[in-house]
Amino acid sequence: MKLRVAVSVDGKTPMLVEVPGSSGEEDERGTLRAEAIQDNNVRARVPLLDIAAGKHTIRIAAVDPGVVIDKVCLP
Numbered sequence: 001m002k003l004r005v006a007v008s009v010d011g012k013t014p015m016l017v018e019v020p021g022s023s024g025e026e027d028e029r030g031t032l033r034a035e036a037i038q039d040n041n042v043r044a045r046v047p048l049l050d051i052a053a054g055k056h057t058i059r060i061a062a063v064d065p066g067v068v069i070d071k072v073c074l075p
Contacts, residue, residue, distance in 0.1 A: 004063040007046050010056050016063065019044050041070065 006014035019042055020032055036042040060069055 001066065002064055003067050005044070005067055005069070006059075006061045006063055008059045009048060009051060011059075014059070014061070015046065017044050017046050019067070 003019040005017050005019070007017055008014040020036075032042075058072070060072070062069075
């Protein structure tokens with residue numbers, strides 16, 4: 001089952017991001033899924049291009065049921 005979120009910055013068109021390993025291309029013995037199970041998390045990286053310094057609003061919305069956002073990290 002795919003797990004996807006929509007990410008938008010400052011009200012721009014949302015970018016669809018699929019959680020790595022949720023596409024069903026590998027089973028639970030695959031490298032990505034095995035690491036996710038061991039670490040109890042999966043990192044989904046979102047490229048944020050053309051953003052100037054300063055305050056911004058980031059909106060994250062679940063597209064598929066079952067998506068859980070535990071933490072958001074900004075560089």
